[in-house]
Amino acid sequence: MKTRIGIYGYGNLGRGVESAIRQNDDMELVAVxxxxxxxxxxxxxxxxxxxxxxxxxGMADRIDVMILCGGSATxxxxxxxALAKYFNVIDSFDxxxxxxxxxxxxxxxAKESGxxxxxxxxxxxxxxxxxxxxxxxxLPDGRDYTFWGKGVSQGHSDAIRRIEGVADAKQYTxxxxxxxEAVRAGKNPELxxxxxxxxxxxxxxxxxxxxxxxxxxxxxxxxYFADYDTTVHFISAEELRRDHSEIPHGGFVxxxxxxxxxxxxxxxxxxxxxxDSNPEFTSSVIVAYARAAHRLAREGQSGCKTxxxxxxxxxxxxxxxxxxxxML
Amino acid sequence: MKTRIGIYGYGNLGRGVESAIRQNDDMELVAVxxxxxxxxxxxxxxxxxxxxxxxxxGMADRIDVMILCGGSATxxxxxxxALAKYFNVIDSFDxxxxxxxxxxxxxxxAKESGxxxxxxxxxxxxxxxxxxxxxxxxLPDGRDYTFWGKGVSQGHSDAIRRIEGVADAKQYTxxxxxxxEAVRAGKNPELxxxxxxxxxxxxxxxxxxxxxxxxxxxxxxxxYFADYDTTVHFISAEELRRDHSEIPHGGFVxxxxxxxxxxxxxxxxxxxxxxDSNPEFTSSVIVAYARAAHRLAREGQSGCKTxxxxxxxxxxxxxxxxxxxxML
Numbered sequence: 128m129k130t131r132i133g134i135y136g137y138g139n140l141g142r143g144v145e146s147a148i149r150q151n152d153d154m155e156l157v158a159v160x161x162x163x164x165x166x167x168x169x170x171x172x173x174x175x176x177x178x179x180x181x182x183x184x185g186m187a188d189r190i191d192v193m194i195l196c197g198g199s200a201t202x203x204x205x206x207x208x209a210l211a212k213y214f215n216v217i218d219s220f221d222x223x224x225x226x227x228x229x230x231x232x233x234x235x236x237a238k239e240s241g242x243x244x245x246x247x248x249x250x251x252x253x254x255x256x257x258x259x260x261x262x263x264x265x266l267p268d269g270r271d272y273t274f275w276g277k278g279v280s281q282g283h284s285d286a287i288r289r290i291e292g293v294a295d296a297k298q299y300t301x302x303x304x305x306x307x308e309a310v311r312a313g314k315n316p317e318l319x320x321x322x323x324x325x326x327x328x329x330x331x332x333x334x335x336x337x338x339x340x341x342x343x344x345x346x347x348x349x350x351y352f353a354d355y356d357t358t359v360h361f362i363s364a365e366e367l368r369r370d371h372s373e374i375p376h377g378g379f380v381x382x383x384x385x386x387x388x389x390x391x392x393x394x395x396x397x398x399x400x401x402x403d404s405n406p407e408f409t410s411s412v413i414v415a416y417a418r419a420a421h422r423l424a425r426e427g428q429s430g431c432k433t434x435x436x437x438x439x440x441x442x443x444x445x446x447x448x449x450x451x452x453x454m455l
Numbered sequence: 456m457k458t459r460i461g462i463y464g465y466g467n468l469g470r471g472v473e474s475a476i477r478q479n480d481d482m483e484l485v486a487v488x489x490x491x492x493x494x495x496x497x498x499x500x501x502x503x504x505x506x507x508x509x510x511x512x513g514m515a516d517r518i519d520v521m522i523l524c525g526g527s528a529t530x531x532x533x534x535x536x537a538l539a540k541y542f543n544v545i546d547s548f549d550x551x552x553x554x555x556x557x558x559x560x561x562x563x564x565a566k567e568s569g570x571x572x573x574x575x576x577x578x579x580x581x582x583x584x585x586x587x588x589x590x591x592x593x594l595p596d597g598r599d600y601t602f603w604g605k606g607v608s609q610g611h612s613d614a615i616r617r618i619e620g621v622a623d624a625k626q627y628t629x630x631x632x633x634x635x636e637a638v639r640a641g642k643n644p645e646l647x648x649x650x651x652x653x654x655x656x657x658x659x660x661x662x663x664x665x666x667x668x669x670x671x672x673x674x675x676x677x678x679y680f681a682d683y684d685t686t687v688h689f690i691s692a693e694e695l696r697r698d699h700s701e702i703p704h705g706g707f708v709x710x711x712x713x714x715x716x717x718x719x720x721x722x723x724x725x726x727x728x729x730x731d732s733n734p735e736f737t738s739s740v741i742v743a744y745a746r747a748a749h750r751l752a753r754e755g756q757s758g759c760k761t762x763x764x765x766x767x768x769x770x771x772x773x774x775x776x777x778x779x780x781x782m783l
Contacts, residue, residue, distance in 0.1 A: 403721050437766060
């Protein structure tokens with residue numbers, strides 16, 4: 128039996144989910160939903176209909192899991208609870224401080240409809256969260272470190288683009304290698320924001336723009352750049368397209384802890400990701416958890432859940448017997 | 456409510472469990488069981504009784520989870536199913552090829568008694584298995600690599616000690632750095648046994664022993680050393696005690712995979728451990744899973760399970776709400 132998937136929103140993430148479904152024989156794309164005029168949207172999968180989001184509820188009995196591919200700022204807070212009335216849903220809500228509130232609203236909707244909702248699935252939140260949790264449980268006397276990058280931060284790139292005189296921009300978040308090495312060596316350093324990451328910006332200026340002013344506005348921008356060592360490079364639109372069109376990302380979750388009667392033994396648990404495409408990797412995580420959502424729903428479960436609540440075997444199409452024989 | 460723990464077998468692993476329990480406020484050591492004369496065994500926790508293994512069944516209503524700390528060769532195949540008749544049990548059975556058989560026998564016993572049994576908990580099998588599973592589910596088009604070390608292999612150290620003329624020995628398994636780098640670079644190399652690990656041996660010879668013969672017997676030993684580049688150092692008993700008395704270990708699980716419509720994007724997921732004390736880290740994993748076993752039992756579950764079956768949140772003493780707020 129295949130898991131029948133709907134994609135709700137067709138940006139980078141939606142396209143990533145579409146291609147990830149092709150890599151999983153037990154998953155089937157049923158429809159893509161868009162707020163645009165469906166006739167204007169060309170997707171990559173032959174024979175799969177593009178429908179308007181208004182028509183989603185009518186597809187409730189033909190979709191096992193609806194994957195929400197909108198943004199966390201304004202789309203998902205509305206869409207996830209709304210769609211959970213009709214579907215098992217999964218989203219990648221990534222505004223960490225608002226997760227508890229989002230959870231409560233989605234949980235209320237999913238409990239009422241009897242559906243399963245998985246929120247905040249991806250790599251952070253997602254796989255990184257899972258590793259923070261495991262590290263804390265295994266080594267209760269220890270410290271957590273999360274580093275991001277090297278990778279493109281969409282939010283920081285957007286912030287630069289809003290500066291007057293900027294035509295386009297791409298911002299890379301880069302972990303500070305010496306900080307990483309100190310953590311790996313078990314030194315448990317106290318690290319300031321500036322000591323953990325640097326920021327590198329590639330900016331295309333409009334003709335005649337004041338480059339010194341743009342650079343200064345970037346480097347002094349509160350919250351986004353002021354607390355970091357920031358480098359600004361002005362390049363041509365052609366260079367930006369040629370050298371910075373991909374969306375790589377990644378990072379490191381490290382748990383450094385001690386054990387023993389006198390806590391004399393140190394241990395380092397490190398989980399790292401090096402991703403050519405942030406949206407495609409996030410999509411791949413989501414599709415694996417969509418399989419789990421379907422299985423939880425078939426068991427009769429309901430309500431909102433996160434990666435913390437899902438038995439790992441549920442992510443796999445293989446039987447428990449096969450998993451124990453081949454991967455344990 | 457505390458989880459009341461029994462320790463069954465008091466070697467390196469049992470002592471590790473004992474000290475890990477001290478690091479977890481919600482866990483309580485109730486008794487240590489030994490096959491020796493209990494009066495001859497001094498443990499590190501004041502006021503906790505040492506009892507003979509024959510007296511274990513009588514403690515069934517005072518222990519929530521019995522942690523089995525024996526060996527995989529002869530102890531656990533007998534003890535885990537036998538104890539599962541009376542207790543929720545957890546073991547670190549690590550003979551990978553025999554896990555399916557062990558699972559079936561433990562499952563039959565635990566189903567009959569209505570107890571929960573968690574087997575093969577530790578880091579390999581255990582955390583490494585979990586990462587192999589997650590990597591496979593997220594990146595179905597990819598390859599797995601597991602490297603071990605740098606660390607002490609007890610089995611290989613024992614094999615050297617059985618050679619005539621050897622008084623004592625310690626063997627380190629070391630991953631080949633260039634192989635690790637090729638995997639991390641996404642080159643998906645085909646690696647032979649020799650290309651993945653080297654073996655370094657520190658040997659204390661008996662007086663007058665033929666060192667050349669010992670070195671040759673080590674290097675040509677089938678299965679253990681013949682397929683590896685092996686280095687042998689002869690040292691004094693004093694040097695062995697001074698420089699090689701610890702039991703460090705660790706390793707790397709790497710999933711290298713591709714995504715995208717034309718599989719043009721590469722991703723590397725890497726999980727690594729650097730452990731000062733192999734038995735203490737294994738014990739720390741086991742104690743976290745003992746918490747989960749107790750919770751599964753309270754929910755009325757029964758039968759044999761592995762790390763693949765346990766929702767990660769069950770490893771934590773914290774509530775779901777707190778976990779979502781602090782770690783997601």
